[in-house]
Amino acid sequence: MTADTDFKVAAIQTVSSTNVHDNLEQAAVLIGQAVSQGAKLVLLPEYFCLMGRKDEDKLAIMEEPGGGLIQDFLAVQAQRHGIWLTGGTLPLKSPDSNRIYNSCLVYSPDGQRVARYDKIHLFGFRKGEESYDESVAIRPGENGPQCFEAPCGTVGLSICYDLRFPEYYRALATPTLILVPAAFTYTTGSAHWELLLRARAIENQCYVLAAAQGGKHENGRRTWGHSMLVDPWGDIVDVLPEGPGIVAGSVNEQRLEEVRTALPALRHRTM
Template sequence: MMNMKNNPFRVAAIQTVTSSKVDENLRQAADLIAAAARDGAQLVALPEYFCFMGRRDTDKLAIKEKPGSGPIQDFLAGQAREHGIWLVGGTLPLDNEETSRIYNACLVYDPAGKQVARYDKIHLFGFQKGDESYDESISIRPGENQPQAFDAPFGRVGLSICYDLRFPEFFRAMGELDLIVLPAAFTYTTGSAHWEVLLRARAIENQCYVLAAAQGGKHETGRRTWGHSVLIDPWGDVVECLAEGPGHVCGAVDPQRIADVRASLPALKHRTM
């Protein structure tokens, strides 16, 4: 029997410019997932807020779903099953006992459409510069779960969301990984300054691939997101990047590339803390 862990595995990051219309966003996501699947992707990641981006922080509350049930979750399970892919479902608002806020949750589905992992965003973004300000804690409750990872056919996959990128200890807490997946909606201001350097740093220090699926463009609300969805290899090299607009990037996670990088520079074995 072929050992999938030793073979290159194609992955893709979807990039969207999400609106406030859920049905429209799901149709766009379906088209982009299908295109990535046609490109040979066996694992596909959607961006943060792929299903909805409102005008106010609290608009998310109107479309929140109970865990395990709802049109957005049904859509994700159906897409994974239809295309026979591993689907990292960006993020969606999930209900909890605190009615005034939601969890910003990333759900993962296997090729049979079964949910196999869930990560609720722990680090909540806050930013203030001139007239530009954000405070995710207004509408989002931080996740109480630990960093989450799951096993795919090629190896171990760590889950993260957007602002988590700035906290390297978060990724180290997951142990050795073959791939980090990061759905994101970085602002244009912070993305232009820090996006690529942080992603490359996480790849280099963890000696694994990083797949970042981003929002990328001018939204109907006037918000502008940075985009630059990307796949980065364990040496920190950019494999493929999409600067702006809807689309996808696709490339291979190659276990031999990971092994070669770790053999030539065994930094993970040299850790003392």
């Protein structure tokens, strides 16, 4: 596939609730807004379909791979708008009766699913009264790093906590663009989110598009937001601090080649 020299992309930021239908309606509106601004690839955040009151709420809406309310929504939106749509994450059935896969699905402009990545790094954090353990309701994926081909080139998939594991991104096939749907907490996001996103862009000399949850949720959780597009030099192209909305920009082939030619770090690797 020949790369599009100036491919417009967008990340959607939400403050998802405990109501799946409300969340999908919000996502549909924001997808439409992104498309109206020229986006050809749209990324939704982690847990865009549900931010439950407790971890186990994901089990109530899990779907069989290949069909269900949320998967059908993504396929229809991709086809209706003629875009590459990456569905943040949604809960897919796993072999464990009490745990789901936290899965990132990609749909092509004809509405066909073209890629799937099940989150392999599960977030755990404890500081004072703040505590999280994704392994309670999520089974780590058995797949490795996943990519797909889009008009801009190779696109690598990752999810939230993966961002802290640089070796994961080195295992991708030298992507043009890395996608990071996320729901970083306010505590960890304020400290590390921007640093990690810019580092992954700089060390892999590629664009990074991150779609985040950003605000105070019904369940009491506060997420950091700051969805952003970062270019291969580590410069922030666009960012949205908080609240529902869109981050947009272009993946520019010339900019990518300028960075990789001026500083050919990827060719200088020895390990």
